[in-house]
Amino acid sequence: MSDPLLEVVEVVKRFGGVTAVSEATLDVKEASITSLIGPNGAGKTTLFNLIAGVYRPERGTVAFAGRTISGKRPHEVARAGLVRTFQQARALTRMSVLDNMMVAGARQPGENAARVLGTPWGWRRRERELAAQAEELLALVRLDHLAGAYAGTLSGGQRKLLEMARALMADPQLIMLDEPMAGVNPALTQSLLGHIKSLRDEGRTVLFVEHDMDVVHDISDWVVVMAEGRVIAEGSADSIATNTEVIDAYLGAHHDLDLADFEGG
Numbered sequence: 001m002s003d004p005l006l007e008v009v010e011v012v013k014r015f016g017g018v019t020a021v022s023e024a025t026l027d028v029k030e031a032s033i034t035s036l037i038g039p040n041g042a043g044k045t046t047l048f049n050l051i052a053g054v055y056r057p058e059r060g061t062v063a064f065a066g067r068t069i070s071g072k073r074p075h076e077v078a079r080a081g082l083v084r085t086f087q088q089a090r091a092l093t094r095m096s097v098l099d100n101m102m103v104a105g106a107r108q109p110g111e112n113a114a115r116v117l118g119t120p121w122g123w124r125r126r127e128r129e130l131a132a133q134a135e136e137l138l139a140l141v142r143l144d145h146l147a148g149a150y151a152g153t154l155s156g157g158q159r160k161l162l163e164m165a166r167a168l169m170a171d172p173q174l175i176m177l178d179e180p181m182a183g184v185n186p187a188l189t190q191s192l193l194g195h196i197k198s199l200r201d202e203g204r205t206v207l208f209v210e211h212d213m214d215v216v217h218d219i220s221d222w223v224v225v226m227a228e229g230r231v232i233a234e235g236s237a238d239s240i241a242t243n244t245e246v247i248d249a250y251l252g253a254h255h256d257l258d259l260a261d262f263e264g265g
Contacts, residue, residue: 005030005174005205006082011050011060020046022229023060028174028222033196033206035216035237038226039250044209045087047226048178052084053077065173081173085180087209089159093152097143097162100151101134102127104169130169137165140195142188157183164192175199177208181215193219217241225249 004027013021021043028034036044049055051062053074062070064082072080092100138144141161146154154162164180177196181189196206196219210216216223217237225233225240227249233240240246 003030004028005065006051006207007061007063008047008051009061009063011047011057011062013046013050013055013057019229021050021057024226024229024231025060026224026231026234028205028207030205031200031203032221033200033208033219034222034224035220036207036209036224036226037211037213037216037240041228042226042249043229044226045178046229048084048176048209051077052082052176078170078172082176083167083170083172083174084176085160085163085167085178087178087182089156089163091151091154091159091162093150095151096148097138097151097154098131098134098147100162101138101166101169102130104166105130105133106169106171133169134165137168141165141192155183157185157188160184161188161192172204174205174207177206179209179211181210181212189215213241 006028008024008026010023010025011021012019012023024043024047026034026036036047038044046055050057051069053069053072053076056071060070061068064077064080067080069077069080069082092103095103135144135147138147141164143154143158143161143165146158151159151162160180160183164177167175167177181192184192193215196208199206200221220237223235223237223240224231225243225246227246232249233243233246235243
């Protein structure tokens, strides 16, 4: 595997007297799929927020593509090529599905009024390019028939799909997916897993939180396990499935089974 694209080194985050992330260290290799797993309350989403700039670490560093991004704001991290989705899908409910997609596009012409007024032909061309890109991604997640609908009318599962497609509009180098399969029907889950694999094949990098161990085993090049705010193990899906420390973290005591028999809630 290639050199790390993302490097997290001894990151710490506290909320009052609670240490949510405790000296967490992990690498994410370029053009790979890394799963971040662990029981509820392990600190996975907090770590995502630290990487994405939602929170600032109290100690430790986060580096992306060889540059330190610790302390940068979320939009600065996103512009660097690292985007993320959320456990609870976030949509601009009073805008159409297509418009939700287009506002996330790279080199969005609406960000610069002077450029729009000065070169209206360039603005229109870029709008057409963004619309085509958005329609292609919506078709990928089977939401193209809802392009003109208000995002607020989508179901919870459909909003998950919209958020994932919208993240790809930014053409990221690394995409972080926080439980992307939650609320998505099984048939569509298989389609999405195939697309995530294709992202890796195209040279993109994926880091995602997932509870379904069948999904983790099927898709992961590397698995990182958190418990009580710490990274307690990492390795291949096969090695993690039989790691007694990992099983103890999920079940609380040694058991004669592996994680293939258990899906953490």
